[in-house]
Amino acid sequence: MSSIAIAGITFGVIFLAELPDKTALASLVLGTRFRASYVFAGVAxxxxxxxxxxxxxxxxxSLLPHRVLEGVVGGLFLLGAAMLLLHKDEEEDEGSGRDPKSDSFWRVAGASFAVVALAEFGDLTQIMTANLAAKYTDWLAVGLGSWLALCAVGGLAIVGGQKLMKHVPLSVITRVAAVIMLVLAGISIAGAITG
Known part of the structure; x- marks a missing residue:
C-alpha cells in the first residue's frame, strides 16, 4: 500500500474519531475566548x-510477531469501537480551566497547548495512531495523516464547530467512526487467524 493511501486512511479514521472528542470541545471553547490563530498554534x-x-x-x-501484532491491533480496534459506542457525553469542559492572564500569543498558545496535550494524553485517537503505526509500519505516513486529521478537527472546532454540530449529529459521527474501527478490527483479527 502506498504512503499516500496509508496517510489517507489514517486521516479518515482519526478525523472521524476525534470529532466527538473532548479535545474538539476544548478547542471550540478556547477558540471562542481567544484569537483563533493563537489557539490553533497551541493545539497543532x-x-x-x-x-x-x-x-x-x-x-x-511492531516488534511483536506478525500474528500476535494483528491480534493485539484487532483487539485494540475493538476496544476503541466499544469506547466510542459506549461513551456517555460527560460534558467535561476541558477548556474552562484557568484563562491566560493576557491575550499574548505565547500565553494563549501555551494555555491551548497545555489543555489539549493533557486532554489528548492516552486518548482514543492516540491509541488508534499507535495501532495504525504498528499495522502499516510506515510511521511517517501514519504520523502525517494523524497530525493533519487532528489539526483539521481542531481548526474546525475553533472556527466553525457549532455550525457543524447543527448539521451533523454527534451520534452519527460517533457511529461512523465506530463502524470504521470495527471493520479495521475485523481485518486485523482475520489476519491474525489466517497468518
Missing amino acids: AAMAVQVSLALVAGRLL
Missing part, C-alpha cells in the same frame, strides 16, 4: 507531541 503543537508519542508506541508494538 500539542497534537504533534501526542502523535510523536503514539508513533513511538506503535513502533514498539
Whole structure:
C-alpha cells in the first residue's frame, strides 16, 4: 500500500474519531475566548507531541510477531469501537480551566497547548495512531495523516464547530467512526487467524 493511501486512511479514521472528542470541545471553547490563530498554534503543537508519542508506541508494538501484532491491533480496534459506542457525553469542559492572564500569543498558545496535550494524553485517537503505526509500519505516513486529521478537527472546532454540530449529529459521527474501527478490527483479527 502506498504512503499516500496509508496517510489517507489514517486521516479518515482519526478525523472521524476525534470529532466527538473532548479535545474538539476544548478547542471550540478556547477558540471562542481567544484569537483563533493563537489557539490553533497551541493545539497543532500539542497534537504533534501526542502523535510523536503514539508513533513511538506503535513502533514498539511492531516488534511483536506478525500474528500476535494483528491480534493485539484487532483487539485494540475493538476496544476503541466499544469506547466510542459506549461513551456517555460527560460534558467535561476541558477548556474552562484557568484563562491566560493576557491575550499574548505565547500565553494563549501555551494555555491551548497545555489543555489539549493533557486532554489528548492516552486518548482514543492516540491509541488508534499507535495501532495504525504498528499495522502499516510506515510511521511517517501514519504520523502525517494523524497530525493533519487532528489539526483539521481542531481548526474546525475553533472556527466553525457549532455550525457543524447543527448539521451533523454527534451520534452519527460517533457511529461512523465506530463502524470504521470495527471493520479495521475485523481485518486485523482475520489476519491474525489466517497468518
